[in-house]
Amino acid sequence: MKGSLIILAFFAVGLAGGIFNVFPEWLLNEDLSTYALFVLMFLVGISIGSDKNAFYVLRKLNFKVVLVPMTVVLGSLSGTAIISALLSNINVLEAMAVGAGFGYYSLSSIFISQMYSQELGVIALLSNIFREIITLLAVPILVKYFGKLAGIATGGATAMDTTLPVIVKFTGKDYGIIAIFSGIVLTILVPVIVTLIIELM
Amino acid sequence: MTSYIVIALFAMGIVIGRLFREKDTTRKNVDTAVTWSVYLLLFLLGITVGTNKEIINNFSRIGYQAFWLTFGAVCGSVLLAWLVYRLFFKPNKDEQ
Numbered sequence: 001m002k003g004s005l006i007i008l009a010f011f012a013v014g015l016a017g018g019i020f021n022v023f024p025e026w027l028l029n030e031d032l033s034t035y036a037l038f039v040l041m042f043l044v045g046i047s048i049g050s051d052k053n054a055f056y057v058l059r060k061l062n063f064k065v066v067l068v069p070m071t072v073v074l075g076s077l078s079g080t081a082i083i084s085a086l087l088s089n090i091n092v093l094e095a096m097a098v099g100a101g102f103g104y105y106s107l108s109s110i111f112i113s114q115m116y117s118q119e120l121g122v123i124a125l126l127s128n129i130f131r132e133i134i135t136l137l138a139v140p141i142l143v144k145y146f147g148k149l150a151g152i153a154t155g156g157a158t159a160m161d162t163t164l165p166v167i168v169k170f171t172g173k174d175y176g177i178i179a180i181f182s183g184i185v186l187t188i189l190v191p192v193i194v195t196l197i198i199e200l201m
Numbered sequence: 202m203t204s205y206i207v208i209a210l211f212a213m214g215i216v217i218g219r220l221f222r223e224k225d226t227t228r229k230n231v232d233t234a235v236t237w238s239v240y241l242l243l244f245l246l247g248i249t250v251g252t253n254k255e256i257i258n259n260f261s262r263i264g265y266q267a268f269w270l271t272f273g274a275v276c277g278s279v280l281l282a283w284l285v286y287r288l289f290f291k292p293n294k295d296e297q
Contacts, residue, residue, distance in 0.1 A: 007243050014244040018251020028252065033245045034203060040238040041207045045214015047235055050221040050228050064289050071285045072278050079277020080270050087266055098267075099274040106239045113246055115204055119256050119263065121246060126267035127274070134275055146283040149290060153282035154275050191211055195204040 004129050004162075007106060011125070037114055041191065044107070048188065053180060065178055069185040072153050073193070076102055093201045094120055100193040101128040102156030102186045103135065103163075111194045116201065131156065135163045143170045152179045157190055159183035 017023050026032075080099030084092050097120065101108030105128030113121025135154040142150040148171045155163040160183025168176040221227045250256050256263065 007239060010240045010244040011247040011250075014247020015251040016247075018248040018253075019257060021252070023248055027245070027248060030249075033242060033249075036238055036242050036245065037203075037207060038210055040235065040242060042210040042214040043231055043235045043238060045211040045216075046218035046221065046231050047214075047228070049215035049218020050224070050231065051218075052222055067285055067289060068282075071281045075278030075281035076274040077277070078281075079273035079275070081273075082277070083269050083273030087269055089262070090266055090270075095270055095273070098270045099277075102274075106243060110239075110242045110246065111207075113249070118246070118249055118253055119259070122250055122256060123263055123267045123270065125243075125246070126264055127270045130268060130271040131274060134271065142279055146279050147286035147291065149282040149286040150279050153278040156274075156278070188215075191208060195208060198204065 004105070004132060008129070033110075033114065037110055040107075040110070048184065051184070053184075061177070061181055065181055068149060068152060068178055068182040069189070071149070072102060072156050072182065072186060073100075073189065075153060076100065076156065090120075090123075093197055097194055097197040097201075098124045098127050100190065100197055101131075102158075102190055103128050103131040103154075104157040104187060104190045105129045105132070107190055108194055111191060112198070115195070116198050132158050132162060136166055139163070139166045140170045148172070148175055149178075152182050155179065155183065157183055157186040160187065 076099040077096045080095040081092050084090055084095030087095070094116075097112055097116065098108070101124050105125050108128055109121045109125035111121075112124045131154065135151065135158065138154065139151040142154060151163070151167040151171050152159045152175065155167055159167055159179040164176065164179055164183070167179045171179075218231075221231070
């Protein structure tokens, strides 16, 4: 929650400065963000690869746990696809690209704005921040009515870090490891699935 | 093209990262660097969006779409998770 506020603050400062045109020309160069994205993705890779948990968790799980991240992928993509029918100005694939952020707003918004359009990038940023906030607020209710996987499902990629404490609190420690596993798999899948969907457009 | 380079760098990072599993200081530094590159990129995204009149003039529509897409993604995942939980995870009462 604190993390997303800081990120929103950086976005807002850039936004305000952009609107009032206070930045020098070189900062507006598109190549700058492309290179920054290269650096970021390489670092995110190292961060996942060097995570001791990631591989330890794998050894402790049985096969059906793989169903959990698959459920989140299918659920998010089909849910956004259905909603897109009710929204004008956004087609099925665009909606699914936003849904494929699975709550990982920083990466998905950067990806979409770099490779497709800035407008959809902003939609992805807001939508995936909303997803994290809804998870933090609604896990207790969702778990009560929709079973113990509900919190892990709304949390998506954030189930491994920012929303993990709430999920564990309301679902139990035994589901903590499933939450971390699902979060890691989804974090890896975000750039891959977003890219695949953009390639289809 | 950019997308393939990004995916390739990402995969390389995961492989190289495995070498740093026991190096806690390196891992901490990498995480700090990740955080700051995210800040930088969102700041740059803010600038490009701020200088884009079309997005600024349509901000309320964009927020509205974002909200409904979140609604769709959350409902879709939760309902499917409910089904998967009942089918595969819920403890069977007969066995208890």
